[in-house]
Amino acid sequence: MSYILLAEDDRSLQFLVQRKLETEGYTVRSLADGSEALALALQERPSLLLLDIGLPSLTGFEVCREVKKHYGANSPPILIISTNGQDADVEAASDVGADDYLIKPFSLRDLAERVRAFLG
Amino acid sequence: MDDRTLFENVPVPMLTLDANGAIRQANAAALAFYGRSAEELLGMSLAALAHDESQYLQERAWRSVLQSKRSWQGLLDHIDHEGALRTVRLHLAPVCDADGQLRSVLCLIVDVHQLAVAQRLLQHERDRFEAIIESANDAVLMIDSEGTVVTVNLQFERLFNLLRQVVLGHPLLELARQLRAQPDLPPDFINVLLNFSSDYTQSASYEFEISGEARRVIRWYTEPVHTYSGALLGRLFVFRDATHELALDRTKTEFVSLVTHELSTPLSAIKNAVELLQDDPETALSADGCQYVQIIQQRVETLETLVKDILALTRIEAGRIELRRAYYPLKAALDEALNSVRALIESRRQQLRLDVPESLPLLWMDRNRIAQVFTNLLTNASKYTPDDGSILVRAMRIDHAQDLPENSPADVRLPAVLITVQDTGIGIAPEEQARIFQRFYRAEEARKRRIQGSGLGLTIVESFVKLHGGKIWLKSAPMQGSTFFFTLPIVEGQ
Numbered sequence: 001m002s003y004i005l006l007a008e009d010d011r012s013l014q015f016l017v018q019r020k021l022e023t024e025g026y027t028v029r030s031l032a033d034g035s036e037a038l039a040l041a042l043q044e045r046p047s048l049l050l051l052d053i054g055l056p057s058l059t060g061f062e063v064c065r066e067v068k069k070h071y072g073a074n075s076p077p078i079l080i081i082s083t084n085g086q087d088a089d090v091e092a093a094s095d096v097g098a099d100d101y102l103i104k105p106f107s108l109r110d111l112a113e114r115v116r117a118f119l120g
Numbered sequence: 121m122d123d124r125t126l127f128e129n130v131p132v133p134m135l136t137l138d139a140n141g142a143i144r145q146a147n148a149a150a151l152a153f154y155g156r157s158a159e160e161l162l163g164m165s166l167a168a169l170a171h172d173e174s175q176y177l178q179e180r181a182w183r184s185v186l187q188s189k190r191s192w193q194g195l196l197d198h199i200d201h202e203g204a205l206r207t208v209r210l211h212l213a214p215v216c217d218a219d220g221q222l223r224s225v226l227c228l229i230v231d232v233h234q235l236a237v238a239q240r241l242l243q244h245e246r247d248r249f250e251a252i253i254e255s256a257n258d259a260v261l262m263i264d265s266e267g268t269v270v271t272v273n274l275q276f277e278r279l280f281n282l283l284r285q286v287v288l289g290h291p292l293l294e295l296a297r298q299l300r301a302q303p304d305l306p307p308d309f310i311n312v313l314l315n316f317s318s319d320y321t322q323s324a325s326y327e328f329e330i331s332g333e334a335r336r337v338i339r340w341y342t343e344p345v346h347t348y349s350g351a352l353l354g355r356l357f358v359f360r361d362a363t364h365e366l367a368l369d370r371t372k373t374e375f376v377s378l379v380t381h382e383l384s385t386p387l388s389a390i391k392n393a394v395e396l397l398q399d400d401p402e403t404a405l406s407a408d409g410c411q412y413v414q415i416i417q418q419r420v421e422t423l424e425t426l427v428k429d430i431l432a433l434t435r436i437e438a439g440r441i442e443l444r445r446a447y448y449p450l451k452a453a454l455d456e457a458l459n460s461v462r463a464l465i466e467s468r469r470q471q472l473r474l475d476v477p478e479s480l481p482l483l484w485m486d487r488n489r490i491a492q493v494f495t496n497l498l499t500n501a502s503k504y505t506p507d508d509g510s511i512l513v514r515a516m517r518i519d520h521a522q523d524l525p526e527n528s529p530a531d532v533r534l535p536a537v538l539i540t541v542q543d544t545g546i547g548i549a550p551e552e553q554a555r556i557f558q559r560f561y562r563a564e565e566a567r568k569r570r571i572q573g574s575g576l577g578l579t580i581v582e583s584f585v586k587l588h589g590g591k592i593w594l595k596s597a598p599m600q601g602s603t604f605f606f607t608l609p610i611v612e613g614q
Binding site: 013023091 | 381384385387388389391392393395396399400420424444
């Protein structure tokens, strides 16, 4: 079954993003840990990944790099969630092959629009 | 005129003394100077005319004249007719007969009191100047108009490990040679320093690093020095150890980064929860509920802007803003800005008109930063314009200086795209216009009307425009609206 993988360690944010995407009609699986997210992504290909940068055990960048390496040209799109003012993050996001990025605090409406751009 | 008449009429006090130092003759000027009659003065000893503190020196001078039979002159203090101390230049000239026997001593008393006072004052001023320079926390170096080192202070000796004896009176070139022998000083710095040995017009400031164990950052500036009347005195160099303040600056930037970073996640959660409350049909609110949520939403947006602005400003101040530039149409940045300010403008029923031709060239810019420039200018335009007012955004290509508006600054880089954001708002008083770009500055009228704002928006706008090589200025009058102008240079073939 096609699903969006959300990795975000802030529980309230995780809950809210999941809710929004679900109301948009997507199936969402949420995790708070980097290596768990990577394991799931490799085991069962998500249709899209939403990765926060500051995750426990593996950062969003590392998960992104590994997923891109694993799936190659067939890789699902990846959105990195960065934090206000971390300019270097945006550079790094494109370095590890991320397809788009969002900066906290972001708008759920904007998030939904970007996801729609990839998944229709 | 015989000798006697001459002696009598010379306007300088003169005495003749016998070998015992007793006064034999005194001219009119001497009587007047000492305020005594001829009877009183004749027979008196020279010693009786001198101030106590000059007795010793005068006695020695007298003895040396008697012994060597050669004349002497020196500065002494005598007591004048008012009993006041006067500094005099005393000349003692022995007069000998044919077989070398001392017959008398001619004594000339030249009143140099005012000169001496002036010299003492001058010396005092010089001492004071030196004490000030010496106690300064900054290292000071001064060269004269020929490039010779004339002043250095203690801090200079410490900073550059040089004693003043080896640099004072030498050309700057020699100082440079001494500095080159120090491996911790960057050669670039010494080259820049040397460039100024022949340049007496430029002012400039620089920074360099002393490497090695005690790594230090030195900020320095140099200025030509002129007297009040405009004569060139030389060039001043001032060096300041900025290591601590830079470390402090860095800590401040890091701290602000950390705080804003930590604020971003909770702010995002609040904002998103509000969005869900508004968008999710399952959580439909009562009319009151909608109003409460709207208040939360507005205030979260204010917080969000504030956090963003503080962060931007900290980075600007730390010189850590890096532009991520690419070629974009101006419209891309404007549209991004409109996404966030359109709601505000609509809520106030203001009319927004855009005159941005499609034919404008692509601009070499950081889209997000220029979007921020538009956001801040448009937010201001809306905030300071009454409901039902109007806002006009225009953009045009400018190739020649004569096509710029008349109040443009002189040094606009061309060709450029000129953007104007015009409103029909409360305007800005002329005396405040120069200050509105200062951080935290808020116009009097804005505060009076309790229009919210942090005073950071225009500071950020100005620095982003400058970073792009553009200029920003305004035209405004109270109650007659404001027009902000800014330019973005057209850079081709990057």
